[in-house]
Structure formats: C-alpha cells, structure tokens
Amino acid sequence: MKLALFLSDLRRTEDTYDRLKADKLGVILVENGIYHAVMKEGGKESPVLSKAGATFYALSDDLETRGFTAANVNPKVKLVSYGDIVDLIMNEYEKTAWL
C-alpha cells in the first residue's frame, strides 16, 4: 500500500505513528505538524523524522504562517504547496490517513 500520512499537530502520536506500515510512506506535515520539520529539542531533530523509509513533506504555507523559512527546515523534508499535495494524493499515494 502507498500511504500518504498527514500529521497536523505536535502532540504525541508516536504509538500510532510507530505502528503504521506501508510499502511506500509519505509523511505530510501540515498546520502545527510543520514544527516537526524545524524543531530541535536538545539539539536533536523530531523523532517523527526518524521513521525508516518514509519521505517527508511540509506545507510551505503553514511554515511561513508560523514565521519559518526554508532555511529553518530539516534537509530530510521537502517543502510543498497545496497543489503539490494534490499531486501527491492523486499520483504518488493510493491511500491517505490523518493524525
């Protein structure tokens, strides 16, 4: 299964997140979920970005709304627009989930 997973918050979702498995997994950080793309707690990146085999995306609009720029974003994360997200849903992934 090709799964696009939307993370919309910084709340603790590790249990569900860790259990998720897919042949192809895209993690799309939106709303307050974008903090996973920029945070460094104790010098360490968010554990969300440690998901093996996943491709990470962050919505640029939500990033800029919160005062961040591309320079703040972890290099593992690709910045995307709303249009890019539509293309990911329609062309790259078969199923979606929202956490």
Add this chain to the structure above:
Amino acid sequence: MAELTLGVFPSLVGSMSLDFSFKLAEAALAKGHKVNMWLSGNAVMMAKKGQKAFKDYSHLEKRMKELMSKGMEITVCEACAEARGYHKEDVPEGMKRASMDWYLAKTVKTDRLLHIGGE
C-alpha cells in the same frame, strides 16, 4: 482528471483543519479534479447561512460559495446538523444534506479519499 472526496470533521472555530480542507479543495479544483466535501461532526457549522465575518475570526462562507460555483459538491451530515439545531432552512444555497450513507458510498467509489479528523 480524478475525483477527490474530503471527509471533513473539524469545527470552523478553534481549528485550523477546516481552513486547510477548503484550501486543498481549491487547489484540487484548480488542477481540474472533481471535489466532493462531506461535512460532519462540528464541521456542520458551515451548514448555517448568514454567518457574520469578523476581522479576526474564521469565516469561510464566501470561499465555500466560490468553490461550489466552480463545481465542488458539499454535503452535510443531516443528523449532525439536526443535533446542533441546524435545520434544512438554515442550509446555504447549493449545499446538500444527506445521511451517513452518502459518505460511505463515496468512500468506496471515489478515486481518492482524505478523512480529516476533528478535535
């Protein structure tokens, strides 16, 4: 072009996800896709016409009407609306009301489904 169905549950006030849903729908329509939106749970706040737009308050009625004029189909959960005191006569023009069966049928038939959770 394909069909995208958005199952939307968050409220208009106190949540960013409803706004996200409308922006994503707008982007999908711009790319020529068919978009359906199912409003359920507290998202049925959109099923009340005549909401006043305050300066610092979420207001999506205008955007919703623009998207419907571009072909987006919006259907609101009838039971969720009635439970909150929103009746048939409250529904903005162009918006439909249906039972959960409508959404269940769409989840099977649509090309892509994104179920956006509530609070």
